[in-house]
Amino acid sequence: MDVLIDNADVFVSGFWLTLQLCVLSATGALLIGTIVAAMRISPVPSLRWAGATYVTLVRNLPLTIVFFLTSFGLPELGSNADFLRVPGLSSVFDRLGIDLPYFRFAVIALSVYTAAFVCEAIRSGVNAVPAGQAEAARSLGLTFRQNLLSIVLPQAWRAAIVPLGSVIIAMIKNSALAGAFGVTGELFSSGQNLTSSGGNPIIPVFIGISIGYLIMTVPLGIFIDRVENRRAVAR
């Protein structure tokens, strides 16, 4: 177990980078997923079709392929995902603004992939909102957008919080793949580095990596349980 203490800096910096990746990707996934969910339930057939196609395509591809498409497809198209180099954000998320695009590619891959699952979680939440809620809003003269934003989605979120939690936890675990796509120093690959290049024993190193992921996922799970309990009390 000395490995963990001797290499604490490696674990801490790996954890920090993975945390950044996950916070950004979760935000992106929730945004994109909500938009796609809105498309899927919109009254406009072409939007519904586009939303359904997105989910069908992305959800049914292995994440590795999505990573491939962003990490090697985007450069092929001449994009370094520079639109993610948001000045304010880059000062907090230090990898976002650098020349190397792989952190941005990983954020896109994880966001785009996870968004398909977020969309379905939200859609199941929307389905859990009684039809009368949207009908009442319509009868008051709210537009589709107002109806969605003020009435349906806020309630759908509550019903979707548990499946959404599972989706985000799965995303955190999926982020381990980023190390294989150019995100140097991410938690999982840092650990791997300690074993294969550093020659440290596998088991304690992987226990260290596991602790890193658990620090992110367990509190999230507890938070979601609490939100769910509070919701149960409110009913």
Add this chain to the structure above:
Amino acid sequence: MRLKRFAALAAVSVLAFGAAACGGEDPGTTPTTSKFEAGTTMEKLSTAGKITIGTKFDQPGFGLKGLDGKPAGFDVEIGKIIAAELGISADKINWIATPSAVREEVLEKGDADVVIATYTINDKRKQRIDFAGPYYVAGQHLMVRSDDSSITGPDSFKDGAKKVCSVQGSTPATNIEKFLKDKATQLVLFDVYTKCVDALKNKQVDAVTTDNVILLGYVSQSNGAYKLTGSKFTDEPYGIGVKKGDAKFRAFINDLLEKIYADGRYAKAWTDTAGKFDANVPTGPAVNRY
């Protein structure tokens, strides 16, 4: 790569299990006399008539699993020579894939008798296993686009502008770090080198670094798109991993290496395999009998 490793681990355990099962019911091959001292690994292996060797299955020139399902390469040839010296024919060798992360583990657990897998000798590893050899000194090199003359060696990264790619968890990745101004902005790691080569092509990175042998494989496939630049800037002595403390087996392999340096088998093993990428036959490095 992760998947590959898990698959490899699974394969290792299946193979080991299979080998053990077969060993129990193997009749008749027990010679009454052995030329090896009783109780040594050599005696045990030659008596059993079979050996399990770990090598890379994905390293062109050294250990690459072919379409016939058998690995081929310089490491594999060395393995065959060791087996032959123990009186074990090539078809009695049980090859298992040992990607970098599992090499110590398979020796410690006894899943492999020797590991010959582009295995750089270092002190950290020596705490867990022992090395015979070295039998080859590789060196870390830089591969760049052929039209790029701005990189002349690892020092070209010190100003923080140029970007370099390698594989996660590899010694070359650790080595190049000390030449970088900022690891976060200059170092790109993938799980396999092919992705690095792609990133080099797309100009996301300016160089790929790892052992010369691996790079030569890509140079030879690139139709002149890439070249090596500067010279080798590390010595990576490749050793043969054996179980920790098995001094007699280690001495046996060291003796054998010295023998094949002299009798031409070493050179033949090279020219038949890695020599296709690098025609310079290496001189066998002095073995280290620590």
Add this chain to the structure above:
Amino acid sequence: MSHEPLIVLDAVNKWFGDLHVLRDVNLTVERGEVVVVIGPSGSGKSTLCRAVNRLETINSGSIRFDGKELPAEGRALAKLRSEVGMVFQSFNLFAHKSILDNVTLAPIKVRGESKASARARGMQLLERVGIANQANKLPAQLSGGQQQRAAIARALAMQPKAMLFDEPTSALDPEMVGEVLDVMTSLAKEGMTMIVVTHEMGFARAAADRVVFMADGQLVEQAPPAEFFGDPKSERARDFLSKVLSH
């Protein structure tokens, strides 16, 4: 234009698949008139009510509101709906918003009214329906009768030209029916144009200007309440009344 009746249904037909739920329905509602629609379950009276603000689309015929054909969709439809208050059987209060927020939401979002004035008016409306003291509670914390009164206040907050009531008391416990009907009766007295689908014959007698009897998707008979209840013309109406009034 103000001479024209507020709501005019002309030869309206609607099918749910093979089921012909509205058959050539013609109905005119004058400004300030209170029309109570009664009839057996499945007679199409709810569908009729919901068609007036296009919560149900129709297959043929036309519906005019305030001199204009109902818009098919989009902002124009939203605007029309904002002028027609609707009260549902199951209240449909926004479950995640307080009672006052339920009442002020549409004035603020749809009419762009200031928060302060919407709240002030919202409180007046809650006062009027007798639940001002519940303003900050969530719908689930209120009784059914209170919820339905809140729903009426919510609809009134848009200052609608007409109110549609789709079986507003059917989901209520019997002891709460009265408090809702009282609110509706007072609305009727103040001259609100109303279409009320209900099984409450007492309300029909007391508050309706006209009773419309529907069966099998058809408008079978319509008459002032005294006439309808005293001397129903059609066999179907007599049969129906004998069943509902016998106990």
